Amino acid sequence: MNLxxxxxxxxYYGESHVLQGVDFDVPEGGxxxxxxxNGVGKTTTLRALMGLVASRGSIDFDGAEIANAPTHKIVRRxxxxxxxxxxxxxxxxxxxxxxxxxxxxxxxxxxxxDLFPELKQRGxxxxxxxxxxQQQMVAIARALLNDNRVLxxxxxxxxxxxxxVTEVARVLERVSELTTVLLVEQNxxxxxxxxxxxxxxxxxxxxxxxxxKELLADKAMVNRMLGVG
Amino acid sequence: MSTFILLTxxxxxxxxxYFLVASGLSLIYGLMGILNFAHGAFITVxxxxxxxxxxxxxGIAVLPRFLLGALAGLxxxxxxxxxxELVLIRPLYQRHIEQVLxxxxxxxxxxxxxxxxWGNDARAVAAxxxxxxxxxxxxxxxxxxxxxxxxxxxVVLFALNAFLRRTRYGLIIRAGVENRAMVTALGxxxxxxxxxxxxxxxxxxxxxxxxxxxxFGTVDPQRGTSLLxxxxxxxxxxxxxxxxxxxxxxxxxGLVQQYANYYxxxxxxxxxxxLLLGVVLLVRPRGLSGSFA
Numbered sequence: 001m002n003l004x005x006x007x008x009x010x011x012y013y014g015e016s017h018v019l020q021g022v023d024f025d026v027p028e029g030g031x032x033x034x035x036x037x038n039g040v041g042k043t044t045t046l047r048a049l050m051g052l053v054a055s056r057g058s059i060d061f062d063g064a065e066i067a068n069a070p071t072h073k074i075v076r077r078x079x080x081x082x083x084x085x086x087x088x089x090x091x092x093x094x095x096x097x098x099x100x101x102x103x104x105x106x107x108x109x110x111x112x113x114d115l116f117p118e119l120k121q122r123g124x125x126x127x128x129x130x131x132x133x134q135q136q137m138v139a140i141a142r143a144l145l146n147d148n149r150v151l152x153x154x155x156x157x158x159x160x161x162x163x164x165v166t167e168v169a170r171v172l173e174r175v176s177e178l179t180t181v182l183l184v185e186q187n188x189x190x191x192x193x194x195x196x197x198x199x200x201x202x203x204x205x206x207x208x209x210x211x212x213k214e215l216l217a218d219k220a221m222v223n224r225m226l227g228v229g
Numbered sequence: 230m231s232t233f234i235l236l237t238x239x240x241x242x243x244x245x246x247y248f249l250v251a252s253g254l255s256l257i258y259g260l261m262g263i264l265n266f267a268h269g270a271f272i273t274v275x276x277x278x279x280x281x282x283x284x285x286x287x288g289i290a291v292l293p294r295f296l297l298g299a300l301a302g303l304x305x306x307x308x309x310x311x312x313x314e315l316v317l318i319r320p321l322y323q324r325h326i327e328q329v330l331x332x333x334x335x336x337x338x339x340x341x342x343x344x345x346x347w348g349n350d351a352r353a354v355a356a357x358x359x360x361x362x363x364x365x366x367x368x369x370x371x372x373x374x375x376x377x378x379x380x381x382x383x384v385v386l387f388a389l390n391a392f393l394r395r396t397r398y399g400l401i402i403r404a405g406v407e408n409r410a411m412v413t414a415l416g417x418x419x420x421x422x423x424x425x426x427x428x429x430x431x432x433x434x435x436x437x438x439x440x441x442x443x444x445f446g447t448v449d450p451q452r453g454t455s456l457l458x459x460x461x462x463x464x465x466x467x468x469x470x471x472x473x474x475x476x477x478x479x480x481x482x483g484l485v486q487q488y489a490n491y492y493x494x495x496x497x498x499x500x501x502x503x504l505l506l507g508v509v510l511l512v513r514p515r516g517l518s519g520s521f522a
Contacts, residue, residue, distance in 0.1 A: 096404075101415045
């Protein structure tokens with residue numbers, strides 16, 4: 001069963017036609033990877049799903065049309081978002097960043113501190129003084145605090161050291177057992193480890209849909225579509 | 230020495246009023262990105278709300294009349310600011326040019342409306358006699374209203390700080406000043422915070438209007454406009470969106486204005502403040518405090 005169905009999605013930035021009729025589905029459960037070279041519209045797709053950019057077309061989320069709905073209403077339907085640049089609130093402490101994200105009456109702090117025990121120790125520290133990896137933990141933790149139906153996760157390993165990339169992959173594996181994840185990721189090692197399905201974008205259009213492992217096993221296709229060997 | 234003390238306390242009293250106006254301006258800009266040129270109208274509405282109420286309570290003793298008038302001024306200022314946000318600003322989110330036009334238009338219209346109803350002349354405002362008496366400090370005779378102005382600004386500073394640090398809406402506002410889009414991406418309807426910030430700014434501006442009635446002893450239609458100019462300077466010097474920076478800048482501007490007027494030449498106070506603004510913009514373009522925290 002599909003949790004999200006995107007059809008004929010268009011996004012413009014001024015004169016630039018960034019998404020040119022994107023169609024794909026996100027099945028319930030597991031990780032669906034949204035792949036493609038830089039600048040093909042992956043982040044824009046997530047931002048359109050979140051209502052952060054104006055779009056044309058249809059986005060069905062669990063039977064409800066959410067295209068162009070106010071962002072806070074989309075989130076309250078059970079959509080968690082981990083943005084590309086983490087966007088933690090630098091002037092707020094770690095505790096305050098987490099408290100701000102609380103929506104449910106019983107936020108899942110046990111889960112968050114189980115995955116990221118370091119955050120408990122650093123609760124009083126300003127988020128702006130954390131390392132990149134620690135900020136990524138805060139960004140993911142904010143999305144995990146609530147019982148979301150789906151998490152939209154944008155390049156969580158970007159700029160992280162190899163050890164932290166492995167740690168993020170471990171967290172994504174664990175999270176995918178709890179909820180559906182739509183993951184934008186450049187690191188194909190991480191994709192191969194966590195993703196069940198893959199959607200490949202090129203110049204604002206979907207050019208491939210299918211199981212992630214099949215795609216990654218075909219080196220020629222990976223090279224052609226993603227520009228890596 | 231006594232002159233210096235008098236100038237200092239008077240400068241702090243003036244700075245207190247600038248802070249009350251500028252704190253709302255700063256929060257509104259920091260959170261919403263709106264340069265609210267109608268903020269002076271909130272001052273005027275608060276000041277006239279006080280005077281109007283006092284006029285209609287002429288049969289009662291001065292102290293309750295003064296207190297009820299002040300309370301009415303704050304309520305009217307807060308309600309007016311809330312309505313402005315809901316009716317005029319909310320439909321124009323993200324349309325900054327239109328926001329500027331609307332707020333400038335509202336500022337001009339408010340002054341014109343007040344003149345049309347009550348005329349251009351200053352009106353006397355009743356206040357308890359104690360406020361116009363003086364307290365002697367180290368030989369300086371300090372008008373008592375200065376203490377009230379300073380004390381009020383300190384209470385407002387601490388109250389706003391506590392609100393921002395200890396309440397959920399305060400948390401939303403502090404986060405929204407940093408990254409409004411991310412606040413909405415956490416499922417928060419940031420528009421409520423916008424309205425609340427406008428209401429708080431309106432009450433603080435109305436409080437400045439009420440205190441300015443005491444400071445000057447009168448109310449006049451240009452009151453909001455004249456205070457607003459200096460409040461904008463305070464906001465820029467303090468750093469847009471920074472409450473602490475605003476407080477520091479308000480003190481500096483009030484003191485510089487008083488010292489320059491006395492030690493240099495009467496009338497040079499305003500020029501000194503503008504020069505100070507220029508220096509700060511050149512040396513520290515983001516103001517005394519570049520960040521909200």
